């Protein structure tokens with residue numbers, strides 16, 4: 261492996277991993293799914309899954325990647341040669357392709373909004389006008405497919421040059437700025453008349469609204485937001501040198517993701533109730549509510565441009581991690597074929613995403629198993645394949661890897677107390693597989 265494929269600093273890895281995690285999952289998907297799945301109870305279950313299943317899985321992926329220094333598929337091969345285990349990586353790469361194909365559609369909406377915000381045409385509209393505008397952006401086939409294309413092109417351009425160079429430098433200032441802007445937004449939203457109703461919707465659990473779907477969606481959501489289950493984090497940590505602390509990276513990434521999820525919810529829901537939107541609005545939620553909040557702010561138009569630029573950036577740092585695992589696995593880490601592989605994968609993913617891009621317009625009525633193409637892809641990836649991959653990774657780490665090797669890997673670069681290791685091992689060996697299996701069976705109506 262060439263030196264180019266290493267993170268240049270400790271913080272570089274944390275930023276890249278947090279950049280992969282923080283994106284549409286925590287900012288766009290969480291509020292909309294929480295809104296349609298019962299609010300506070302959903303958020304609480306999401307938090308519990310993130311802490312007790314997501315965090316242990318995240319460090320597991322880190323350990324697989326760093327101990328082997330190999331990408332998603334080869335990593336499993338080198339720990340378990342001549343076995344079926346590398347299928348975890350293969351399924352992960354396949355899932356990444358599908359995930360990126362619809363992720364990019366929503367990324368395209370962000371691009372579209374960003375370009376419009378530059379002209380100032382997004383400020384001062386009425387609520388219905390925001391809804392209409394969003395309707396046009398997602399349903400007009402040229403806009404939807406065109407923006408999807410721009411988003412893929414941006415992603416491919418970055419990945420084909422090698423991920424490490426760019427992201428480290430830019431993420432360093434972009435991430436703190438995004439947090440600051442979100443905090444300002446939360447303050448504005450909380451100070452609107454009637455905001456408290458939104459706070460209690462988001463933070464006060466009402467368990468009577470919990471169904472087996474709520475639990476399955478919360479599970480999928482927590483893996484989606486942490487980029488887990490498809491070996492993205494295996495790939496990213498394979499570029500990490502020994503001697504960095506994995507537990508510290510894990511705590512940072514989980515902490516930041518939870519924090520941004522909380523900020524997103526607190527920016528959205530108070531405004532939903534105060535300004536007369538519906539929490540159950542669905543995928544359009546942040547795109548209609550946030551412009552209205554910025555409207556209520558001094559210099560709102562400027563803040564909105566900045567916000568969209570940062571959101572776009574956060575989205576791209578996630579999409580490049582998805583393309584990176586695909587390219588790294590197909591090229592087996594060799595830089596010679598990177599450019600060509602990035603472009604061919606990008607074109608394929610673009611085409612696969614076209615039906616998703618059209619799902620809010622031309623193909624809106626073509627339902628498969630009662631869902632649009634977009635919804636079906638999202639459902640399969642988030643609620644089936646991510647948890648399935650996570651289950652397999654937990655079994656791999658808990659039963660296939662050697663316990664002492666795991667302890668050594670975890671304590672490289674930091675002093676890990678025995679009890680912490682034991683607690684983690686217990687979670688990954690027993691709790692994670694049991695919980696994921698239970699949620700699956702429960703949602704199938706078997707348990």
Ligand code: PHE
Pocket residue numbers: 280281282283284285286359483484485486487488490492578579581582
């Ligand atoms: N975590 C990313 C987000 O929330 C999405 C993602 C999922 C990226 C899985 C990589 C792997 O936007």
